[in-house]
Amino acid sequence: DAGVTQSPTHLIKTRGQHVTLRCSPISGHKSVSWYQQVLGQGPQFIFQYYEKEERGRGNFPDRFSARQFPNYSSELNVNALLLGDSALYLCASSLADTSSYNEQFFGPGTRLTVL
Amino acid sequence: GNSVTQMEGPVTLSEEAFLTINCTYTATGYPSLFWYVQYPGEGLQLLLKATKADDKGSNKGFEATYRKETTSFHLEKGSVQVSDSAVYFCALSDHNAGNMLTFGGGTRLMVKP
Numbered sequence: 001d002a003g004v005t006q007s008p009t010h011l012i013k014t015r016g017q018h019v020t021l022r023c024s025p026i027s028g029h030k031s032v033s034w035y036q037q038v039l040g041q042g043p044q045f046i047f048q049y050y051e052k053e054e055r056g057r058g059n060f061p062d063r064f065s066a067r068q069f070p071n072y073s074s075e076l077n078v079n080a081l082l083l084g085d086s087a088l089y090l091c092a093s094s095l096a097d098t099s100s101y102n103e104q105f106f107g108p109g110t111r112l113t114v115l
Numbered sequence: 116g117n118s119v120t121q122m123e124g125p126v127t128l129s130e131e132a133f134l135t136i137n138c139t140y141t142a143t144g145y146p147s148l149f150w151y152v153q154y155p156g157e158g159l160q161l162l163l164k165a166t167k168a169d170d171k172g173s174n175k176g177f178e179a180t181y182r183k184e185t186t187s188f189h190l191e192k193g194s195v196q197v198s199d200s201a202v203y204f205c206a207l208s209d210h211n212a213g214n215m216l217t218f219g220g221g222t223r224l225m226v227k228p
Contacts, residue, residue: 004158033215042119042204042218043159056215090158094214102214106151106159 002026004093004107012113013081021076021110025093031055032074033104034066035090043090049074050096078112086114117142121205121219128195128226136190136222138179138205146207148172148181148188149216153202162190162203200226 005024013019025032031050035043048056049068063079072093078085088111092104121138128134140146150162150172163172168183177192188205205219 031214035216040221042206042220043216045215045217048215058215092159092216096214103161103164104214104216105161108158 004091004105006089006091006107006110008110009108010111010113012115014115015081015083017081017114018077018079019081019112021078021089021091021112023074023076023091023093023107025072025074025091026105029093029095029105030072031094031096031102032068032072033092033094034074034076035092036060037088037090037109039087046076081114083114086112088112117146117207117209117217119205119207119217119219121203121222123220124202124223126222126224128224130197130226130228131194132226134190134192134195134199134224136203136205136224138188138190138219140186140188140205140207142186142207142209144209144211146209148179149206149208150177150179150188150190151204151206151218153204153221155201159204195224195226197226197228200224 033048034046037043045058047066052068068074088109090109091107094102118141147166149164151159152162163174165172165181171180206216
């Protein structure tokens with residue numbers, strides 16, 4: 001079975017631009033979470049979606065938004081890019097959202113560089 | 116709020132040495148605790164987990180015990196290999212906050228032959 005997939009692998013943008021990152025969860029998983037990992041730091045939680053509804057949001061500005069589609073895939077959008085948005089963006093999927101026993105499976109990430 | 120603190124790296128060891136990476140946590144609820152590993156150029160992989168106090172998680176020779184009294188979840192391995200070189204992240208998931216993960220800053224392990 002395929003794991004969590006993310007696209008693109010790498011992306012280079014300039015300040016002020018907009019970016020869309022995509023994630024496909026493991027088949028059967030209905031919850032998708034997004035994390036930002038700045039170089040040399042641990043991942044920081046951005047969003048969690050379950051059954052197409054936002055179930056959690058981390059401490060990120062409104063420039064960050066996301067959505068989940070009927071097939072449970074997800075997009076993360078970032079507007080008005082700043083240099084500080086340069087990071088590895090990780091997507092994780094799990095069976096459900098409400099139990100901390102549900103293991104989250106991570107994708108390989110999208111490396112975003114903002115120049 | 117929830118937080119995870121782990122020892123800063125890098126940790127450099129010779130092959131077959133004993134490994135300890137310290138991790139302590141603060142949580143408002145009753146967390147589950149995890150260790151994730153990130154190999155160069157890859158995403159995160161779950162290494163082991165423990166869901167309640169005194170549980171011991173183990174995998175691939177690594178183990179960690181959930182110590183509620185000291186709010187700790189230290190990672191240990193008796194004999195490291197070069198292939199264990201990676202970044203290790205301690206994390207918690209609070210039962211009161213869905214399964215959102217709160218990560219520590221990561222500890223880079225370098226094992227020399």
